[in-house]
Amino acid sequence: xxxxxxxxxxxxxxxxxxxxxxxxxxxxxxxxxxxxxxxxxxxxxxxxxxxxxxxxxxxxxxxxxxxxxxxxxxxxxxxxxxxxxxxxxxxxxxxxxxxxxxxxxxxxxxxxxxxxxxxxxxxxxxxxxxxxxxxxxxxxxxxxxxxxxxxxxxxxxxxxxxxxxxxxxxxxxxxxxxxxxxxxxxxxxxxxxxxxxxxxxxxxxxxxxxxxxxxxxxxxxxxxxxxxxxxxxxxxxxxxxxxxxxxxxxxxxxxxxxxxxxxxxxxxxxxxxxxxxxxxxxxxxxxxxxxxxxxxxxxxxxxxxxxxxxxxxxxxxxxxxxxxxxxxxxxx
Numbered sequence: 337x338x339x340x341x342x343x344x345x346x347x348x349x350x351x352x353x354x355x356x357x358x359x360x361x362x363x364x365x366x367x368x369x370x371x372x373x374x375x376x377x378x379x380x381x382x383x384x385x386x387x388x389x390x391x392x393x394x395x396x397x398x399x400x401x402x403x404x405x406x407x408x409x410x411x412x413x414x415x416x417x418x419x420x421x422x423x424x425x426x427x428x429x430x431x432x433x434x435x436x437x438x439x440x441x442x443x444x445x446x447x448x449x450x451x452x453x454x455x456x457x458x459x460x461x462x463x464x465x466x467x468x469x470x471x472x473x474x475x476x477x478x479x480x481x482x483x484x485x486x487x488x489x490x491x492x493x494x495x496x497x498x499x500x501x502x503x504x505x506x507x508x509x510x511x512x513x514x515x516x517x518x519x520x521x522x523x524x525x526x527x528x529x530x531x532x533x534x535x536x537x538x539x540x541x542x543x544x545x546x547x548x549x550x551x552x553x554x555x556x557x558x559x560x561x562x563x564x565x566x567x568x569x570x571x572x573x574x575x576x577x578x579x580x581x582x583x584x585x586x587x588x589x590x591x592x593x594x595x596x597x598x599x600x601x602x603x604x605x606x607x608x609x610x611x612x613x614x615x616x617x618x619x620x621x622x623x624x625x626x627x628x629x630x631x632x633x634x635x636x637x638x639x640x641x642x643x644x645x646x647x648x649x650x651x652x653x654x655x656x657x658x659x660x661x662x663x664x665x666x667x668x
Contacts, residue, residue: 353510354521357496357503362455362525367431369451370526373495374459375488376438377469377481379508383459383522384436385539390523390531393430396608399557402436407608409437412447424450432526441491448499455526456501458492461485461508515540556581556635558597558615558642563631563649565624571604572597572635572642573615583617583642586632587625594636595619627651 370392374380384403388394395405408427411420424447427433448454467481496503504525511518519536523529558572558581572581580598584591597617605613625631632646 351510352514352517352521353507354518355505356521356525357505358500359502361500361502362527363453364527365453367428367433367453368527369427369454370432370434370457371440371444371451371454372434372436372457372459373441373444373492374438375461375466375485378438378461378466378485378488379459379506379511380436380438382508382511382540383457383506384434386519386522386536387434387436387457387526389536389539390519390526390528390533392432392434392526392528392531393427394434394436395427397610398436398608404437405435405608407611408435410611412437412440412443420447421450428452432528439488441488441495444492444495445499448495448501454501456496456503457506457522457525458496458503459506459508459511460489463489511540556638556642558583558633558635560631560633560642560644560647563625563647565649565651566621567618568621568631568633569616569618570597570633570642570644571601571609571616572633573610574635580615582636584634584636585619587621587629589630589632592621592623593619597635625649625651 370387372380372383372387374383381402384394384398385401388398388400388403394403395408397407398405408420408423410416411423427435444456463482463485466485467476467478470476470481471478502525504522506518515537518540519533523531523533523536555575556572557575558570560568560570562569568585570583572583574581580596583595583597585593585595595617597615599616599618600613601616602613604610604615609615627650629649630646631649632641634641634645
């Protein structure tokens with residue numbers, strides 16, 4: 337009996353790296369907003385991936401592995417308050433809905449009341465590990481990144497202390513040690529116990545390859561949509577740089593053009609891929625493609641192709657060619 341009591345007492349001393357602040361203010365009334373606070377390269381993407389698996393709507397265009405709603409993020413960071421408030425209001429059609437963007441602590445006090453019934457998940461990571469990751473991903477200054485990380489943590493702590501809002505504090509290092517405990521605590525805190533617990537747990541991985549790739553400073557994304565005889569169409573954008581992407585087009589390994597992906601497409605704006613929809617390209621070739629030609633498209637500076645590239649062009653037959661094939665003329 338004494339041994340059992342001793343074990344129970346020791347269990348109470350285990351550091352889970354998880355703490356809930358102001359739990360008495362948790363309201364079950366929808367819509368519930370879940371906002372992730374933290375520094376860049378500081379574990380916010382791991383939290384966002386778990387929220388997505390648990391059924392929290394992370395926003396239009398919030399794609400893995402970082403799950404950032406760029407449409408809302410850019411409206412906030414560019415000072416377009418009217419647009420930001422309209423987007424926040426539109427997100428309330430989903431409950432719970434979420435928002436993750438490193439550095440949001442600079443704006444959170446201003447938008448706190450607009451978020452309504454909001455719960456915060458504030459993630460903390462070893463500042464040196466955060467800075468080394470930033471240095472590897474984007475050649476960031478080590479000591480400068482440590483200073484900015486500590487400042488981000490300070491702002492988050494100050495806001496949570498002053499606002500009295502319900503918050504789940506998370507140690508990234510402890511999260512990696514015990515993913516199941518973190519996911520269970522997150523699901524309970526966010527009010528979404530019916531989410532995909534196993535997928536959420538499986539999403540937690542130290543330095544996953546897809547995240548390392550995604551956070552390169554020259555990382556881009558896009559898609560090759562159409563390859564026709566004289567036309568190549570798609571979209572592309574940088575994920576870090578706030579400028580239109582330059583796209584290189586190759587045919588059979590030979591570069592035939594470089595174009596800027598700055599054309600407007602309504603569907604890209606509606607899907608939240610681009611805040612203003614201006615990341616498309618539509619290029620007309622001087623020399624028509626021949627059957628079997630291989631078209632490759634990539635953003636300059638990024639060694640990887642955009643989605644759906646390369647594509648092999650297959651010329652469609654004319655009506656008389658289809659007729660000849662159907663009746664068997666021209667065969668030996």
